[in-house]
Amino acid sequence: MLLTLLAYGMVIVFMTLIMTKKLSPLTALILVPVAFGIAGGFAPQLGEMMVAGITKLAPTGVMLMFAILYFAIMLDAGLFEPFVQRLIALVHGDPMKVVVGSAALALLVSLDGDGSTTYMITTAAMLPLFRRLGMRPLVLACVTMLAGGVMNTLPWGGPTARAASALSIDVSTVFVPMIPALVVGVCWVFYVAYRLGLSERRRLAAIGAASPANVQVLLEELANPDIGEDTLHRRPDRLLVNAVLTVALLAALIAAVLPLPVIFMIGFAVAMLLNYPTIDEQKALLSRHAGNVLAVVGLIFAAGIFTGILSGTKMVDAMAAGGIASPTPVFSRSYSAVMMAPYR
Numbered sequence: 001m002l003l004t005l006l007a008y009g010m011v012i013v014f015m016t017l018i019m020t021k022k023l024s025p026l027t028a029l030i031l032v033p034v035a036f037g038i039a040g041g042f043a044p045q046l047g048e049m050m051v052a053g054i055t056k057l058a059p060t061g062v063m064l065m066f067a068i069l070y071f072a073i074m075l076d077a078g079l080f081e082p083f084v085q086r087l088i089a090l091v092h093g094d095p096m097k098v099v100v101g102s103a104a105l106a107l108l109v110s111l112d113g114d115g116s117t118t119y120m121i122t123t124a125a126m127l128p129l130f131r132r133l134g135m136r137p138l139v140l141a142c143v144t145m146l147a148g149g150v151m152n153t154l155p156w157g158g159p160t161a162r163a164a165s166a167l168s169i170d171v172s173t174v175f176v177p178m179i180p181a182l183v184v185g186v187c188w189v190f191y192v193a194y195r196l197g198l199s200e201r202r203r204l205a206a207i208g209a210a211s212p213a214n215v216q217v218l219l220e221e222l223a224n225p226d227i228g229e230d231t232l233h234r235r236p237d238r239l240l241v242n243a244v245l246t247v248a249l250l251a252a253l254i255a256a257v258l259p260l261p262v263i264f265m266i267g268f269a270v271a272m273l274l275n276y277p278t279i280d281e282q283k284a285l286l287s288r289h290a291g292n293v294l295a296v297v298g299l300i301f302a303a304g305i306f307t308g309i310l311s312g313t314k315m316v317d318a319m320a321a322g323g324i325a326s327p328t329p330v331f332s333r334s335y336s337a338v339m340m341a342p343y344r
Contacts, residue, residue, distance in 0.1 A: 034046060053312070081236070103193035249263060
């Protein structure tokens with residue numbers, strides 16, 4: 001009973017501190033379980049528990065780090081740039097095509113598993129067109145969030161990795177069976193984008209809005225951006241090689257020819273040498289993306305402390321035993337009866 005109360009208390013305090021923004025998730029994942037472990041009398045064993053938890057999550061942390069860096073290289077090198085230019089050329093100011101194209105762009109950019117990158121690139125490419133056509137920016141935000149939510153199920157996206165970490169199993173064991181659901185989710189994103197695009201087309205027609213005469217000028221500007229700081233990292237001459245490497249990496253990932261961390265480590269090293277062979281270029285790339293990597297990988301290793309203490313102190317076993325022994329089945333039946341009454 002004491003362990004059960006301690007476990008639920010730790011979870012409640014952890015969630016309260018995060019939701020009230022008293023602590024960041026990173027520090028809360030470390031400090032809260034340590035405090036409750038000491039309060040429970042496990043101070044002498046805490047070090048061993050934390051190391052065990054970190055060790056279990058180490059492969060996941062390594063996989064996330066090199067997956068983020070790999071797709072960062074592909075984005076910087078301009079692997080997806082031809083797709084963006086072709087997409088903008090295809091929409092021709094049609095609201096429906098613009099929304100569907102925005103969804104396709106968000107799905108593609110979401111491959112790196114970093115939500116901030118998805119929003120930045122999709123918004124930078126499509127928001128000027130939305131505004132020029134008089135379309136609602138909320139539609140762009142909607143399809144971008146839908147695409148990001150679906151692609152977050154990728155092993156390096158976060159939720160799948162954390163689920164595998166909590167279950168102490170390989171990420172591929174969780175991800176591969178979800179591939180059909182992922183495909184269905186992608187189809188749903190396109191369907192929703194199509195319907196929203198039709199709605200925008202009808203709305204603009206009803207208010208008498210027409211595509212402005214300078215839309216074509218805007219399309220040319222977006223499809224042919226000026227050379228600036230962000231384009232200095234482009235490697236258009238290595239587009240085919242990067243595409244082949246990415247397809248091979250994804251095929252190896254699905255086929256599970258090697259553990260996921262090893263696949264991404266090898267892919268990252270090859271991509272780095274192909275695109276940024278000098279030491280200075282490699283240092284610059286790592287500096288640009290260090291923040292994204294640290295934000296994700298730091299949480300994974302901090303979660304190792306949380307799960308290590310939760311498991312090592314047997315709090316998780318106490319929670320499970322308490323849930324089985326509690327009279328929840330009666331509550332569940334009553335709740336189900338109330339919820340299903342209108343359908344009988």
